[in-house]
Amino acid sequence: MTWDGKVHHNSHSTLMQSIGERLEEARKRRGISIREAAETTKIRSDFLAGFEENNFDLNLPEIYVRGFLRTYAVLLKINPDKIVTDYTATLLGESKSRKESRELFGRMELQDRSRQSDLTSADGESDAPIEAIESDEPRAPARSPGGWKDLINFDNTVYLKIAVIILSGVLVVAVLIWVIQAIVGSGGSSSASDTRPAVTQGIDSEIINLIALDEVRVKVTEIDGGDVLFQGPLARGETRSVTKRGTILITYTAGANLLVEKGGQRFRMPTEGIGRSTFN
Incomplete structure (x- = not known):
């Protein structure tokens, strides 16, 4: 068999392409520029260019990166589920590689420590016979110049200092408790009277419905207080009721797939x- 000098492509070659290569090839095949794609998808052009260079580090939550990739893939008429699945697999591969590197360094460090401990124990064993040869007489324990009396006096001084520190801490805590009780006792009645009108002036709650025309991920947050009222995916045809108080912030991955119903509208x-x- 002779080589004709031509490169033959088969179906397996597409499996070897990266996510960026597939996106770039599909965009060029449709004759769309990065700028045109950005205007159509409402995604920044530098994000789209980064995707085609396999750069997915946007300093954004993963839900936004997956949403951008899905939207871009839909525009280019390629399988969005395949693109998102391959992106998730890439993240898992990077995480596994970092974990293996940490385990490798940990094993190297343990080996170094074990080697050092073996050397230390070997030195100790070689010194023991020398001490036995130098003198057969038992050695008395070393003492300080002042003898055992100075050691006992030193211990008593340390114990006395510790006892003084503990008593001082107890007194400080007792004074703080007394001060707090005095403040709470004097201001208790006024605080109670001030908080009652606030309860009666609360904002009335109302119910809105989130209606999914197709798959979409939604997050509903109260502007006042920052409480998250709902967060999660909605399937096609699904309706989710949310009780709100005041103005809310609705974040979504596909605005064309979401309707908000309030008061029948x-x-x-x-x-x-x-x-x-x-949304008010």
Whole structure:
């Protein structure tokens, strides 16, 4: 068999392409520029260019990166589920590689420590016979110039200092408790009277419905207080009721797939792709 000098492509070659190569090839095949793709998807052009260079570090939560990749893949008419799955596999591979590196360094460090301990024990064993040859008489324990009396006096001084520190701490805690009780006792009645009107002036709650025209991930947050009222995916045709108080912030991955119903009226999101909107 002779080689004809040509490169033959088969179906297996597409499996070897990276995510960026597939996106770039699909965009060029459709004759779309990065700028045109950014205007259509409402995704920054530098994000799209980074995707085609296999750079997915956008300093954003993973849900936004996956949403951007899915939206871009839909525009380029390639399988969005395959792109997102390959991206997730890439993240898992990087995490596994970092874990293996840490384990390798840990094993090397343990080996070094074990080697050092073996050397230390070997030195100790070689010194023991020399001490036995130098003198057969038992050695008395070393004492300080002042003898055992100075050692006992030193221990008593340390114990006395520790006892003084403990007593001082107990007195400080007791004084703080007394001061707090005095403040609470004097201001208790006024605090109670001040908080009662606030309860009666609370904002009335109301219920809105999140309606999914297709798959979409939604997060609903109260502007006042920052409480998360709902966060999660909605399947096609699913309706989720949310009780809110005051103005809320709705974040979504596909605005074209989400409707908000309030008082019998339905409202569309201002952005078809990923975005956020306030709702009174």
